[in-house]
Amino acid sequence: MPGERPEPPSLAAAEPGELDGRTLAGYRLEHVLGRGGMAVVYRAEDLRLGRTVAVKLLAPELTRNETFRKRFVRESHIAASLDHPNIVPVYDAGEVEGVLYLAMRYVRGRDLRALLDREGPLTGAQTVRIAVQVASALDAAHAHDLVHRDVKPGNVLIAEGTDPDHPEHAYLTDFGLTKKSLSLTGLTSVGQFVGTLDYVAPEQISGRPVDGRCDVYSLGCVVFEMLTGSPPYRRDDDLALLWAHLNDPPPDVRERRAELPAEVGAVLERAMAKRRDDRYGSCLEFVAALRSAAEVRSAPPVVPSASREAVRVVHWRDRPPAPPLSPPPPPAWARPVFEP
Structure with a gap:
């Protein structure tokens, strides 16, 4: 009827840009971060914890395959158990409205x-x-x-x-x-x-x-x-x-x-x-x-004995490490509230 809002497209049928602002499984999708042949990644807000996350939505045709769906959920749980500083932490994984999703840390x-x-x-x-x-x-x-x-x-x-x-x-x-x-x-x-x-x-x-x-x-x-x-x-x-x-x-x-x-x-x-x-x-x-x-070092150059002590050729890989830097000053929030 005139004046009625059109129904939003289903999650499985929507184009990536059409999902901005939609909420699924407790995550409000904000905008697309990237896309590939098998998935689209959104920046999103975790409404339960109030944090920014990245949510990956897999292509609907993958969800329709029972074997793939079970394997994805199983291996996502294993990935979530990997506690390593160089692995993006996985927070959540599952299926919503016929689409598999993965929620993980948003890396700036x-x-x-x-x-x-x-x-x-x-x-x-x-x-x-x-x-x-x-x-x-x-x-x-x-x-x-x-x-x-x-x-x-x-x-x-x-x-x-x-x-x-x-x-x-x-x-x-x-x-x-x-x-x-x-x-x-x-x-x-x-x-x-x-x-x-x-x-x-x-x-x-x-x-x-x-x-x-x-x-x-x-x-x-x-x-x-x-x-x-x-x-x-x-x-x-x-x-x-x-x-x-x-x-x-x-x-x-x-x-x-x-x-x-x-x-x-x-x-x-x-x-x-x-x-x-x-x-x-x-x-x-x-x-x-x-x-x-x-870090393999080149052989030192041969120089005449009279100038051997005066000449020292340093290859870029042979340069000593820079001296340690002084610690940076504390941030503003860590300084005393009251000046003496």
Whole structure:
């Protein structure tokens, strides 16, 4: 009738922008933070606790698959139990109005994809700092028989760090869409490929069972991109890219960044080995080798004896760490209320 408000579209049929302001499962959706082929992520308000959260809504076709729905709820509960400083905490998961959802901490910052797009290749030190945190998160998940299977820059969130020695804090996200290791193949039960093609391990492509070394491969690809600004394999179409992951040897990182130590290339080559048995046994083992390789010191230059004490060439990797900084002054709220 004239003057009546139209009924809002159902949750399953709504376009992402049409859900702004809607409330579901105690969360008021504010606006879209990002979207992909399988889900849309909203910034939302937790009406029960009055905090800002991120709510991920999965594509309705996934909800209609009974096997996927049960697995999603089960693995989301496992992900929620992972108490790790570099894993985005999961607060809640379930189904509402025929759509699966996941509520998690809202991280103020940007993802690694945006950082690389804006700044290009990162320094060796920054690459190692971020990689250590992601590796620690992955190994913690592997200890619970969870394999991420979609490690990529877009799933690494970068927030402000705690001090000058730790200028960024990395969070790994999207554990609600992981798979149990050793029990499932490279395809989901609804025939969808899990993994992003630029970083996908060969065993995922061929449909073989996976374990944590699948994530070692993907993390190796991400580290390669952090150091060079682009993924290891660059091809014109998806089939050629899949073929490269399956058959082409890992590219030499020094062909794109010549100043890196040769040892870094050897570490990445092992991390991205075609056979998982040839890779590092864990993500932290890989990153420990990367850190050692990045800190390899060049041989000192040979100078005449008369000037040996007067000349000292310092390579950028040989520079001593900066002296500790003085502690910052306390914030305003911590100062005395009454001045003397």
